[in-house]
Amino acid sequence: MGWVEDLFDGPYAGHSLELAEDSERNEREAAFIIGELGLERLDRVLDLACGHGRHAMCIAPKVGSLLGVDRTRAYIDYATNWSQGLGLENAEFVLSDMRELDYDGEFDAAYNYFTAWGYWDDETNLDILRRVCRALKPDGRFLLEFIHRDALMRRWSPKNWRQIDDALLLEENSFDFTTGRSINRRTYIQGTKRHEIVIELYMPTADTLVRLFVQAGFTAVRAVAAPTGDELTYDSFRMAVIGHRPADSQ
Numbered sequence: 103m104g105w106v107e108d109l110f111d112g113p114y115a116g117h118s119l120e121l122a123e124d125s126e127r128n129e130r131e132a133a134f135i136i137g138e139l140g141l142e143r144l145d146r147v148l149d150l151a152c153g154h155g156r157h158a159m160c161i162a163p164k165v166g167s168l169l170g171v172d173r174t175r176a177y178i179d180y181a182t183n184w185s186q187g188l189g190l191e192n193a194e195f196v197l198s199d200m201r202e203l204d205y206d207g208e209f210d211a212a213y214n215y216f217t218a219w220g221y222w223d224d225e226t227n228l229d230i231l232r233r234v235c236r237a238l239k240p241d242g243r244f245l246l247e248f249i250h251r252d253a254l255m256r257r258w259s260p261k262n263w264r265q266i267d268d269a270l271l272l273e274e275n276s277f278d279f280t281t282g283r284s285i286n287r288r289t290y291i292q293g294t295k296r297h298e299i300v301i302e303l304y305m306p307t308a309d310t311l312v313r314l315f316v317q318a319g320f321t322a323v324r325a326v327a328a329p330t331g332d333e334l335t336y337d338s339f340r341m342a343v344i345g346h347r348p349a350d351s352q
């Protein structure tokens with residue numbers, strides 16, 4: 103099993119539900135997405151790696167239609183039930199791998215939020231950005247929200263402990279500066295049981311991610327602090343890069 107499968111399908115996958123239930127945070131982040139993407143009443147929107155649908159639930163009522171895609175069946179089921187409970191008839195959630203995203207000119211806007219990219223080799227990471235660009239209508243917008251590496255480095259913590267329900271989580275972090283990859287070794291300790299996941303994430307700086315967007319075909323690319331939209335500083339722990347599919351693209 104690779105780390106992506108273990109993290110999202112494995113025995114400790116459930117704790118991310120806490121995040122889904124933080125409605126104040128979800129509303130704040132959704133307002134940021136809506137503002138930065140300039141979402142309008144009739145827009146068709148893609149939530150790429152939607153997870154439990156915590157942003158989709160806030161955004162769908164404000165747009166024409168929303169498609170959430172994710173590779174994790176439990177999250178898609180959760181999002182589908184949640185949207186049905188809210189009576190959202192314009193939202194659909196589909197089990198799908200973003201590496202196979204295959205739309206052309208379908209969406210007015212798309213977003214990928216909370217470190218849901220960078221899990222693969224350089225070629226695949228770039229290919230996903232190309233696929234997203236193609237999925238947009240001419241002048242469609244894409245927002246990718248991610249860790250702001252330069253700020254992370256300022257407060258780099260090689261080791262920390264956290265309590266996750268009744269398990270203790272030890273995180274040991276290292277960084278490969280030649281590849282731009284962080285290695286996060288997680289050890290979950292629950293009684294006498296131990297479970298280890300090693301997460302290897304490509305973590306580009308803001309300027310590199312901007313260049314990757316350009317390489318993938320986006321134009322008018324900019325980077326801001328998330329979820330405020332302010333200028334990036336050494337203290338902005340998270341960033342968003344926003345780009346447009348060229349208005350004259352076929």
Ligand SMILES: C[S@@+](CC[C@H](N)C(=O)[O-])C[C@H]1O[C@@H](n2cnc3c(N)ncnc32)[C@H](O)[C@@H]1O
Nearest residue numbers: 110151152153172173174198199200215216218
């Ligand atoms: C850190 S979570 C973020 C989820 C959501 N955007 C949020 O903010 O709560 C990363 C998400 O990426 C999804 N994911 C991982 N690999 C994927 C892939 N190849 N295709 C689609 N989704 C994927 C996971 O299932 C998970 O829901």
